[in-house]
Amino acid sequence: xxxxxxxxxxxxxxxxxxxxxxxxxxxxxxxxxxxxxxxxxxxxxxxxxxxxxxxxxxxxxxxxxxxxxxxxxxxxxxxxxxxxxxxxxxxxxxxxxxxxxxxxxxxxxxxxxxxxxxxxxxxxxxxxxxxxxxxxxxxxxxxxxxxxxxxxxxxxxxxxxxxxxxxx
Amino acid sequence: xxxxxxxxxxxxxxxxxxxxxxxxxxxxxxxxxxxxxxxxxxxxxxxxxxxxxxxxxxxxxxxxxxxxxxxxxxxxxxxxxxxxxxxxxxxxxxxxxxxxxxxxxxxxxxxxxxxxxxxxxxxxxxxxxxxxxxxxxxxxxxxxxxxxxxxxxxxxxxxxxxxxxxxxxxxxxxxxxxxxxxxxxxxxxxxxxxxxxxxxxxxxxx
Numbered sequence: 184x185x186x187x188x189x190x191x192x193x194x195x196x197x198x199x200x201x202x203x204x205x206x207x208x209x210x211x212x213x214x215x216x217x218x219x220x221x222x223x224x225x226x227x228x229x230x231x232x233x234x235x236x237x238x239x240x241x242x243x244x245x246x247x248x249x250x251x252x253x254x255x256x257x258x259x260x261x262x263x264x265x266x267x268x269x270x271x272x273x274x275x276x277x278x279x280x281x282x283x284x285x286x287x288x289x290x291x292x293x294x295x296x297x298x299x300x301x302x303x304x305x306x307x308x309x310x311x312x313x314x315x316x317x318x319x320x321x322x323x324x325x326x327x328x329x330x331x332x333x334x335x336x337x338x339x340x341x342x343x344x345x346x347x348x349x350x351x
Numbered sequence: 352x353x354x355x356x357x358x359x360x361x362x363x364x365x366x367x368x369x370x371x372x373x374x375x376x377x378x379x380x381x382x383x384x385x386x387x388x389x390x391x392x393x394x395x396x397x398x399x400x401x402x403x404x405x406x407x408x409x410x411x412x413x414x415x416x417x418x419x420x421x422x423x424x425x426x427x428x429x430x431x432x433x434x435x436x437x438x439x440x441x442x443x444x445x446x447x448x449x450x451x452x453x454x455x456x457x458x459x460x461x462x463x464x465x466x467x468x469x470x471x472x473x474x475x476x477x478x479x480x481x482x483x484x485x486x487x488x489x490x491x492x493x494x495x496x497x498x499x500x501x502x503x504x505x506x507x508x509x510x511x512x513x514x515x516x517x518x519x520x521x522x523x524x525x526x527x528x529x530x531x532x533x534x535x536x537x538x539x540x541x542x543x544x545x546x547x548x549x550x551x552x553x554x555x556x557x
Contacts (some may be wrong), residue, residue, distance in 0.1 A: 198379065
């Protein structure tokens with residue numbers, strides 16, 4: 184059994200992925216609060232985590248619960264549309280387009296958004312995604328597939344119209 | 352750059368979400384260490400400092416400084432051992448080590464002769480602990496032989512055990528095992544290397 188690493192290595196290894204998941208589920212504004220609460224909780228419970236456990240899946244589970252708490256405590260829709268300004272697309276340009284993708288993910292219904300975040304960003308199998316969302320693995324798989332389909336539609340429509348506008 | 356809309360892979364679609372900004376991760380890390388310290392869940396804080404005898408790893412619990420490690424010990428390996436022996440709740444958190452870093456700076460600059468830091472002796476027990484507790488009584492610029500230290504700790508025949516206690520000192524420099532030398536006046540071995548021991552004794556002789 185591999186001995187438990189210093190928590191610093193857990194933060195370095197999984198911190199960026201967990202932030203992506205939080206951003207996809209909650210949007211930029213609340214993502215950093217969710218990330219902070221996730222890692223603070225994880226640090227506290229870390230000595231009790233069984234050796235050899237899947238650390239990333241464990242962190243995503245905590246992030247999922249923290250995200251729900253944040254949404255509930257602020258008593259509002261997970262991603263308010265009015266906070267998302269429409270900006271020119273940077274899709275396809277490395278390091279750019281963050282806002283557009285986030286806007287698009289934010290337009291998905293919560294279940295689809297979570298399924299996309301947990302399966303495609305965090306890499307959890309649909310069986311575990313279903314464990315987080317409730318329902319069957321098949322339902323989770325459908326939510327993920329529907330989310331991806333919707334995401335493609337939103338992103339291509341908006342960026343195409345933008346490209347058209349910018350072409351002299 | 353051309354945008355391909357035909358059928359981009361999903362990873363390409365989600366790629367812009369990558370939090371590449373190191374500044375964001377650093378800010379989140381600082382927020383985490385501050386909150387953890389406040390909630391007393393940061394069991395071991397660490398940082399490194401540069402010194403004339405190489406980069407030193409410093410680690411501290413809430414009780415005091417726990418470990419000073421030379422580069423040759425491999426800092427990653429030292430932290431891994433602390434995780435297994437004491438607690439894996441370890442974060443890079445320089446603040447807790449600020450007083451130790453400052454005192455070490457002063458020591459290496461020649462302006463400090465004694466360390467005034469709370470020490471956590473959790474890593475040592477028994478006879479080794481008695482030896483470590485004796486070390487600060489050897490004055491700056493002076494040396495004692497292994498036999499003298501054995502005598503001072505009440506076990507005159509435990510000369511070899513004194514050598515082992517010095518060789519496994521978890522707090523070198525701060526607990527001055529470099530002031531313990533062989534009876535014939537030669538340096539004897541040192542975890543940080545004979546050169547480091549020579550440099551420390553030369554600094555104190557200046």
